[in-house]
Amino acid sequence: MKERYQELINIINKLNYEYYTLDKPSVSDQEYDRYMQELIKIELEYPELIKDDSPTKRVGGKVLDEFKKVTHEIPMLSLGNVFNEDELIKFDERIKKEVPNPKYVCELKIDGLSVSLKYENGKLVRGATRGDGVVGEDITHNVITIKSIPLTLKENIDIEIRGEIFMSKDVFEKLNEEREKSGLELFQNPRNAAAGSIRQLDSKVAAKRNLDAFLYHLPNAKDYEIYNHYEALEYIKRLGLKINSNIKKVDNISEVIDYIGYWTEHRDELPYEIDGIVIKLDNLNDQEKLGYTAKYPKWATAYKFPATEVLTKLTNIIFTVGRTGQVTPNAVLEPVKVAGSTIRRATLHNEAYVIEKDLKIGDIVSIRKAGDVIPEVVEPIIERRTGEELEFKMTHNCPICNSQLHKKEDQADYFCLNSNCPARHIESLIHFVSRNAMNIDGLGDRIIEDFYNLGYIRSFTDIYKLDSKKEELMELEGFGEKSVTNLLEAIENSKDNSVERLLFALGIRQVGSKTAKMLSLHFGNLEALMNADFETLNNIKDIGGIIAKNIVDYFNNEENIKVIEELKFMGINTEYKGKRNIEITNELIFGKTFVLTGTLENYTRDEVKEILENLGGKVTGSVSKKTDVVIVGSDPGSKYDKARELNITIWDEQEFMNSVN
DSSP states (O other), X not given: OHHHHHHXXXXXXXXXXXXXXXXXXXXXXXXXXXXXXXXXXHHHHOXXXXXXXXXXXXXXXXXXXXXXXXXXXXXXXXXXXXXXXXXXXXXXXXXXXTSSSOOEEXXXXXXXXXXXXXXXXXXXXXXXXXXXXXXXXXXXXXXTTOTTSOSBOSSOOXXXXXXXXXXXXXXXXXXXXXXXXXXXXXXXXXXXXXXXXXXXXXXXXXXXXXXXXXXXEOTTGGGGTOXXXXXXXXXXXXXXXXXXXXXXXXXXXXXXXXXHHHHHHHGGGXXXXXXXXXXXXXXXXXXXXXXXXXXXXXXXXXXXXXOEEEEEEEEEEEEEEOTXXXXXXEEEEEEEEETTEEEEEEEOOSXXXXXXXXXXXXXXXXXXXXXXXXXXXXXXXXXXOOSOOEEXXXXXXXXXXXXXXXOOTTOSOEEEOOTTOHHHHHHHHHHHHSTTTTOOTTXXXXXXXXXXXXXXXXXXXXXXXXXXXXXXXXXXXXXXXXXXXHHHHHHHHHTTSOHHHHHHHTTOTTOOHHHHHHHHHHHSBHHXXXXXXXXXXXXXXXXXXXXXXXXXXXHTOHHHHHHHHHHHHTTOOOBOOSOOOSOTTOTTTTTOXXXXXXXXXXXXXXXXXXXXXXXXXXXXXXXXXXXXXXXXXXXXXXXXXXXXXXXXXXXXXXXXXXXHO
């Protein structure tokens, strides 16, 4: 029986490889099912024979309490982006400064999520997400359900291989059809569906989603005496793993551009979504010679496809209320796919925006979306009008509480001033717990709305009283003891946040996260800020009169003061926890705007940014007339040229070190 058991494993593994990797099945589905049923029967009768790499493991069933963290021995870096032919040529020119006559490998950029696979003695022992590039999450229990990923390689070696997990277009459509029938929220695109599937604690969910994977990177290829990226891909394939069949080795940048042109035109014919093309220098020694910036490899880049525009119908214009009371018109669209996402809504910003674009309800409109950018209504197609379209009319009453809206003469936006408007309350609560504010994991938008409607949370302070409702929360659908315990723990942990998070969370108009940090650094604690007058605030660089007035007005409101006092009583920190070991009079850094370009020897970009912000500086991504200093490392980009053109102060690394010290 032991021999037959192993024989069945070998047969099924071979058939899986033919079907999922080669796309060339050699037997019918019925024959495959007979082999699988025989294997299951043997495992039921002889459980002592069951092996860890048995094909039956792919049906899922393992349930985790939480994802374990995984530290990548070699960081999983992201790629820099280019968006047009000129930028591609500049990329090639930078390569040629170090490598004459470079050869490239072009690959389709699969729209999925990165994965690291670790094999020991040829057996799959771990699958992990990219995470932040250094620390990811262990998703092995879900990875083994992906049939295109072999549990056993064709060689008994220790190796790490990286690639992309994705969901095909057909599987995505079927999944959404099933969710629609069940009354569940639809996934926006295959990438979101794949990400949501791979991060399930119950592996049965992932198993049912029919995920797929392409492998594309061997991080330490030279350890296996491989010296070209293309050879590494061939080796990955020989091990029994699935690589993309459209990979191409080219001799120059002109052939790269031709490859991009072809797939820009034919991308919709693929059975999976792609969002660009990856270009890598082929020779691994040349890759090492070029090296890395703090974030990206210098020997590779990703060409991102240009914005996609499609036509659909504007069926209605509805109004939503934000946390500040701002009422915004939103386009309701006939669902349409744009750049891999199904678009049903798009913001129309304000009344003037709609009038300027001459939008009417019933119009056929052009919709544009590039990458992860919010979808935009570009314009109406005037020639498609039938005469039955309806004129847009801005509402003058709040769509939630029906209060009369107010609009100042010098502003484009209308506001609901009813402080008791439910929509404003819910939005302000969602903002309070959000990632850049108090960062309370477990209180998502829908849960906040549900807790508001159930009466559990009606104010900021109610969040910190939820521990008294633990038993009741555990009785709610979807909540168990562990999830409620984790939620209460996240709430408790948020009390120790540095004060800039609280200041941003309060929702003072035009006080964003960067402004909140600057104010917290300047004043040191919330009490000092609350006592600051208009003149003091107005004299702080980048604050200005409007923001200063908003802050003074907020802290002059007795209700707001009462809420803050209650939060302090509950133990919420109001002190700045960052470094303030400078005098505010240090004019070299404080209040100045900085831009970074090139690679520094002793610091990463994140380290430089943190140092400057802790010293009261502001870091932005582009050079303008408002930039005070550009810090330049090796291999600076166009930002350096623009700084010289605008006669902006330029520091090298030594000048930066002297200034911060």
